[in-house]
Amino acid sequence: MASKGIIHIIDDEPIIHEILGQLLTGEGYEVELSSTGKEALEKHSGDGFDLILLDLLMPEMDGIEVLKKLKKIDPQALIIIITAYASVESAIAAMKMGAYDYIQKPFKHDELLLTITRAIEHKKLQEENLRLRDEIDKKFSFKNIIGNSEVMRNVFDLIKASAPTRSTILLEGESGTGKELVARAIHQNSDRANSPFIIVNSGSLPPDLLESHLFGHVKGAFTGATSNKKGLFEAADKGSIFFDEISTLNPETQAKLLRVMQDREFMRLGGTKTLRVDVRIIAATNTDLEELIQQNKFREDLYYRLNVIKIEIPPLRERKEDIPILVNHFVGMYSKENKKKIEGVSDEVMEILEIYDWPGNIRELENLIERAIVLSKLKLITHESLPPFLISRLGKDNESSSLSNDQLTLKEQVLAYQKSSIIEALKKTKGVQKEAAQLLGVKSTTLNEMIKRFRIDIKNMV
Numbered sequence: 156m157a158s159k160g161i162i163h164i165i166d167d168e169p170i171i172h173e174i175l176g177q178l179l180t181g182e183g184y185e186v187e188l189s190s191t192g193k194e195a196l197e198k199h200s201g202d203g204f205d206l207i208l209l210d211l212l213m214p215e216m217d218g219i220e221v222l223k224k225l226k227k228i229d230p231q232a233l234i235i236i237i238t239a240y241a242s243v244e245s246a247i248a249a250m251k252m253g254a255y256d257y258i259q260k261p262f263k264h265d266e267l268l269l270t271i272t273r274a275i276e277h278k279k280l281q282e283e284n285l286r287l288r289d290e291i292d293k294k295f296s297f298k299n300i301i302g303n304s305e306v307m308r309n310v311f312d313l314i315k316a317s318a319p320t321r322s323t324i325l326l327e328g329e330s331g332t333g334k335e336l337v338a339r340a341i342h343q344n345s346d347r348a349n350s351p352f353i354i355v356n357s358g359s360l361p362p363d364l365l366e367s368h369l370f371g372h373v374k375g376a377f378t379g380a381t382s383n384k385k386g387l388f389e390a391a392d393k394g395s396i397f398f399d400e401i402s403t404l405n406p407e408t409q410a411k412l413l414r415v416m417q418d419r420e421f422m423r424l425g426g427t428k429t430l431r432v433d434v435r436i437i438a439a440t441n442t443d444l445e446e447l448i449q450q451n452k453f454r455e456d457l458y459y460r461l462n463v464i465k466i467e468i469p470p471l472r473e474r475k476e477d478i479p480i481l482v483n484h485f486v487g488m489y490s491k492e493n494k495k496k497i498e499g500v501s502d503e504v505m506e507i508l509e510i511y512d513w514p515g516n517i518r519e520l521e522n523l524i525e526r527a528i529v530l531s532k533l534k535l536i537t538h539e540s541l542p543p544f545l546i547s548r549l550g551k552d553n554e555s556s557s558l559s560n561d562q563l564t565l566k567e568q569v570l571a572y573q574k575s576s577i578i579e580a581l582k583k584t585k586g587v588q589k590e591a592a593q594l595l596g597v598k599s600t601t602l603n604e605m606i607k608r609f610r611i612d613i614k615n616m617v
């Protein structure tokens with residue numbers, strides 16, 4: 156069972172530690188004990204506790220001082236004041252400073268437990284509301300995935316069929332194709348919609364930190380582990396966990412994740428208690444995992460566990476018929492956001508947008524439209540609001556070109572231009588693809604795909 160929550164008791168009296176410790180552990184909470192304000196503050200790195208019971212009268216740093224500092228570290232901290240005498244005044248002062256409630260010593264056990272349950276429920280509801288508002292703001296519902304092409308309709312069917320199940324889902328697609336959007340839609344259309352959707356960015360953390368992030372840790376598990384802490388798996392209980400770019404998961408964590416998926420249970424780092432949570436896993440990748448398996452960089456057994464339902468999201472260049480509705484969708488969205496009355500794009504602009512290959516996929520198209528809306532002074536977006544690279548060699552300016560524009564179709568011109576910009580960027584960075592990708596504003600994986608597609612000989616750049 157996942158615990159009911161971690162409660163931090165800050166009180167200088169050992170007898171209170173003992174009484175409250177027993178009472179709360181018996182009720183299924185975990186407790187953390189501190190005798191002084193200083194000790195307590197050292198344990199707060201920002202989060203980790205579900206509730207704090209704070210004594211107002213303590214030697215050295217008094218409760219009010221501790222409260223101020225705790226609120227500074229974590230403004231959302233849920234604090235209940237324990238006050239020894241009928242000094243209701245200072246308790247009220249504490250509530251004005253952000254304490255949730257207070258309770259007088261001596262207290263009845265039932266009364267205390269009720270106050271605690273209510274406080275935790277209240278906080279959960281608040282967080283829930285915030286999240287719902289957030290979801291609504293971001294409008295990540297199904298209807299926000301725009302697409303009418305055959306390939307996208309297949310994707311919609313797969314989302315609809317798989318969302319209500321508990322099956323693990325693997326999303327494959329190039330950068331910017333909408334993997335995160337689809338992952339959210341799956342969560343939103345499942346019976347988990349009112350529970351958390353948690354994103355794990357496996358590439359951004361070193362292995363040991365990632366593991367304590369995912370599975371939590373117990374006090375003393377490693378230097379700096381000053382208290383028990385829940386991991387993302389516990390936080391995502393009843394909800395979904397989204398492993399973004401799963402290919403970057405290091406071998407140790409791959410092994411751990413596999414075990415969790417097989418046994419559906421795990422332990423906090425350094426812990427001895429087995430925890431069970433109900434979490435649906437969605438993973439995304441923009442790299443070919445089967446290729447990584449060949450290179451011994453990704454576990455085959457984990458791949459088969461993840462690959463229960465695979466949804467391949469095609470690149471935009473393979474569903475160009477979606478470009479006009481996507482363009483109109485983004486024009487509507489960004490003109491509203493920028494309080495402008497822009498009706499659409501000119502036929503000429505639409506033609507250019509339909510020819511271009513969109514290496515950065517929908518994200519690139521979205522950014523381009525946003526930019527055009529911001530720049531445009533007219534009711535219609537014309538080629539003047541397009542970035543120079545799209546129009547410079549399309550005969551819209553007089554810049555001399557190494558290509559003879561007359562002899563090439565518009566499409567060939569765009570492709571030739573794309574290829575030459577890539578070569579230029581690679582030359583500038585002496586063949587370092589990562590830097591070249593930055594220059595071009597695309598992901599390295601995207602650049603790599605394009606280098607292959609255009610058969611650019613990278614050795615010539617170094």
Ligand SMILES: Nc1ncnc2c1ncn2[C@@H]1O[C@H](COP(=O)(O)OP(=O)(O)OP(=O)(O)O)[C@@H](O)[C@H]1O
Nearest residue numbers: 299300301329330331332333334335336441517518
């Ligand atoms: N079909 C679509 N309709 C409308 N907007 C879309 C669609 N697909 C993607 N987008 C938008 O494009 C942007 C990129 O999408 P998203 O972040 O989901 O891509 P991704 O595949 O996760 O990319 P990366 O691999 O780079 O993380 C987002 O702003 C998203 O809202």
Ligand SMILES: [Mg+2]
Nearest residue numbers: 331334335399
């Ligand atoms: Mg993403």
